Amino acid sequence: MLINHQPIFMTHFSKQDILNLPGLERMHLINSCGGLKSANLIGTISEAGVSNLAVFNSVIHLGSNPPMLSFMLRPTTVERHSYTNFKKNSHFTVNHIHSDFVNKAHQTSAKYDEEVSEFKEVGFTEEFIADCKAPFVKESKIKMGCKYINEYYIEEHACRLIIGEIQHLVVEEGIMDQDGFLDLTRAGSAGIIGLDGYVKTELIERYAYARPNQELKPLKP
Numbered sequence: 001m002l003i004n005h006q007p008i009f010m011t012h013f014s015k016q017d018i019l020n021l022p023g024l025e026r027m028h029l030i031n032s033c034g035g036l037k038s039a040n041l042i043g044t045i046s047e048a049g050v051s052n053l054a055v056f057n058s059v060i061h062l063g064s065n066p067p068m069l070s071f072m073l074r075p076t077t078v079e080r081h082s083y084t085n086f087k088k089n090s091h092f093t094v095n096h097i098h099s100d101f102v103n104k105a106h107q108t109s110a111k112y113d114e115e116v117s118e119f120k121e122v123g124f125t126e127e128f129i130a131d132c133k134a135p136f137v138k139e140s141k142i143k144m145g146c147k148y149i150n151e152y153y154i155e156e157h158a159c160r161l162i163i164g165e166i167q168h169l170v171v172e173e174g175i176m177d178q179d180g181f182l183d184l185t186r187a188g189s190a191g192i193i194g195l196d197g198y199v200k201t202e203l204i205e206r207y208a209y210a211r212p213n214q215e216l217k218p219l220k221p
């Protein structure tokens with residue numbers, strides 16, 4: 001398919017304009033207008049022992065005490081292997097996607113049968129650590145082992161907000177600053193625009209805590 005990259009200068013869409021767009025165009029527009037999203041692979045394992053891996057762009061931080069994250073799960077009107085798996089054994093892993101393997105990560109969104117492991121099919125290495133039942137992605141430099149805690153059904157669009165407690169956090173050397181900040185740009189963690197655009201990231205600046213009427217100070221590395 002040819003994509004027209006000609007810039008369109010300042011288009012104002014009313015709600016009705018948005019609703020009038022062809023379905024695919026509306027989907028791309030609304031999926032990308034909310035800003036850059038995180039790029040993660042969620043790993044799970046079935047009762048039969050088949051590992052499962054799928055790309056998710058909706059993982060967000062929820063709270064640090066206790067450490068929690070959340071992500072949006074699409075409607076369960078079709079089979080959702082990740083969901084079935086972590087509902088059975090309460091465990092899933094969240095693994096950063098790095099810019100050197102975005103192609104393989106994207107391929108995990110294909111609808112493979114439940115007896116097929118995306119790890120093997122797409123070419124990622126499974127890794128099990130500590131007491132976490134779900135598989136981690138060895139190639140990922142930042143990864144979390146999570147316990148399923150709760151879910152909230154969102155009736156407006158039949159999706160579920162899944163809440164996970166972070167029980168393990170594994171970070172490769174050279175990524176964490178002394179104050180705990182993870183420099184995701186050093187890790188080469190990718191970001192996602194909409195549903196199919198992957199980006200590299202660049203750190204512009206870190207800032208000290210902002211206060212009214214005080215000059216904003218960049219943090220010294």
Ligand SMILES: Cc1cc2nc3c(=O)[nH]c(=O)nc-3n(C[C@H](O)[C@H](O)[C@H](O)COP(=O)(O)O)c2cc1C
Nearest residue numbers: 054055056057058072073074080081082109110195
């Ligand atoms: C870039 C991208 C981001 C995605 N993000 C999500 C997401 O946040 N939530 C979701 O339910 N599905 C998301 N998907 C779709 C899943 O990756 C896809 O449905 C996958 O087949 C699910 O696998 P499973 O059935 O093994 O769980 C995304 C797909 C792509 C390509």
